[in-house]
Amino acid sequence: MCEGARTDVGPLSRFLDVAARLGFGAWAVGGSGWGAAEQESERAAAIRHAVERGVTFFDTAPTYGAGESERLLGRVLKGERERVAIATKVGPRDDPRASLEDSLRRLETDYVDLVQLHETLERWEWQLEKLHALQLAGKALAVGLCNATHLQLERALAIAPLATYQAAYNLFDRDVAERTLPLCRERGLAFLAYRPLAAGLLTGKYAAPPQFADGDHRRQIYWFKGKEFERRRDVIERLRPIAQREGISLIALALGWLRSQPGVSMILVGARSRAQVNEAFVPDPRPLIPDTCCAIDAIVADAFRPARATPQLGDAARTWGERERFIAARLDGTTRYEAIAAAWTDRGDQPMIAAQVKVFVDQLVEQGLADV
Numbered sequence: 028m029c030e031g032a033r034t035d036v037g038p039l040s041r042f043l044d045v046a047a048r049l050g051f052g053a054w055a056v057g058g059s060g061w062g063a064a065e066q067e068s069e070r071a072a073a074i075r076h077a078v079e080r081g082v083t084f085f086d087t088a089p090t091y092g093a094g095e096s097e098r099l100l101g102r103v104l105k106g107e108r109e110r111v112a113i114a115t116k117v118g119p120r121d122d123p124r125a126s127l128e129d130s131l132r133r134l135e136t137d138y139v140d141l142v143q144l145h146e147t148l149e150r151w152e153w154q155l156e157k158l159h160a161l162q163l164a165g166k167a168l169a170v171g172l173c174n175a176t177h178l179q180l181e182r183a184l185a186i187a188p189l190a191t192y193q194a195a196y197n198l199f200d201r202d203v204a205e206r207t208l209p210l211c212r213e214r215g216l217a218f219l220a221y222r223p224l225a226a227g228l229l230t231g232k233y234a235a236p237p238q239f240a241d242g243d244h245r246r247q248i249y250w251f252k253g254k255e256f257e258r259r260r261d262v263i264e265r266l267r268p269i270a271q272r273e274g275i276s277l278i279a280l281a282l283g284w285l286r287s288q289p290g291v292s293m294i295l296v297g298a299r300s301r302a303q304v305n306e307a308f309v310p311d312p313r314p315l316i317p318d319t320c321c322a323i324d325a326i327v328a329d330a331f332r333p334a335r336a337t338p339q340l341g342d343a344a345r346t347w348g349e350r351e352r353f354i355a356a357r358l359d360g361t362t363r364y365e366a367i368a369a370a371w372t373d374r375g376d377q378p379m380i381a382a383q384v385k386v387f388v389d390q391l392v393e394q395g396l397a398d399v
């Protein structure tokens with residue numbers, strides 16, 4: 028059994044296994060936010076095909092396609108309701124009861140298996156209490172939280188009997204491995220990993236930075252642009268021979284890496300067509316053997332080598348803001364960017380993620396204030 032694997036998450040237990048399973052991420056089948064939408068029939072076929080492939084967990088949100096993702100799931104999964112789990116979310120500024128009632132109507136069901144608070148903005152504790160009340164009223168079998176800091180997650184555990192925590196995790200973006208994933212393991216929460224393919228990047232299909240259409244949320248994602256795109260593309264090129272050696276696709280390599288990480292209970296993979304479901308929902312995505320994981324980790328670590336401050340940095344940083352000085356003081360050539368971000372977040376005010384450190388360090392390197 029994987030160290031830290033969850034064996035009992037209440038009613039969700041029958042959908043979670045000892046080894047992480049693949050769940051269907053239903054954002055892209057909502058038909059907007061992901062460039063030109065597939066025909067509705069194709070998006071419905073993607074969901075149906077996921078069921079045929081044995082997928083039993085579907086993650087959606089009222090915001091995915093402004094309700095369209097939930098409507099489509101409701102229609103396609105109607106005859107499967109007892110066999111599948113449906114997880115939806117409540118937005119950080121929405122009224123929990125009204126939001127969930129609307130979701131249930133669109134999903135054509137009396138209950139969801141999991142209702143998650145999508146983000147922790149102001150008054151999030153109050154919202155979590157309301158989600159728990161909705162659970163007690165039978166509208167949701169379990170309550171979960173997304174995108175919180177480890178400090179908020181600790182606090183949430185005192186407010187409601189949380190079953191799950193959901194956050195981004197893939198072989199590039201590893202912030203959760205610092206604090207929240209160990210906390211989930213320690214406290215028996217199921218961890219649901221989203222963006223396992225880095226929103227499509229880890230399929231290996233981009234040779235150059237993609238030009239996403241207006242309205243595609245990936246226009247705002249920093250790894251699809253500039254220096255970060257190049258760095259990640261170079262990593263992907265170095266991963267290809269590993270995938271070839273294993274006799275699997277890059278997608279299966281990325282998902283296999285995640286399956287090998289202790290404490291990951293569910294991997295939410297997004298797919299918008301039947302063909303993508305075929306490739307992404309590998310019938311038995313093997314966890315990778317430790318040597319393969321180590322080879323991947325070494326390539327990623329080499330691409331994101333910790334920076335070392337140059338002698339000029341101390342002087343330059345004197346007039347900077349507190350957060351910039353905090354980062355600058357930790358550029359010792361050994362401290363990982365995830366560790367710097369987590370140490371800042373430990374202070375309990377503004378959270379920080381490694382991506383912010385990396386972007387800042389790139390600027391310092393360009394100005395000759397740090398070396399990698």
Ligand SMILES: NC(=O)c1ccc[n+]([C@@H]2O[C@H](COP(=O)([O-])OP(=O)(O)OC[C@H]3O[C@@H](n4cnc5c(N)ncnc54)[C@H](OP(=O)(O)O)[C@@H]3O)[C@@H](O)[C@H]2O)c1
Nearest residue numbers: 052053054055221222223224225226227295296297303306
């Ligand atoms: N809680 C949260 O805040 C949060 C945030 C993000 C996501 N999520 C959940 O996590 C799920 C998964 O994350 P994600 O959808 O953002 O990212 P992802 O799973 O990393 O990437 C999915 C995208 O990769 C591309 N793709 C998938 N299979 C492919 C294939 N075989 N060939 C080529 N391209 C392929 C598709 O986009 P293109 O075809 O357009 O390239 C697809 O929409 C979401 O659907 C959602 O349920 C939750």
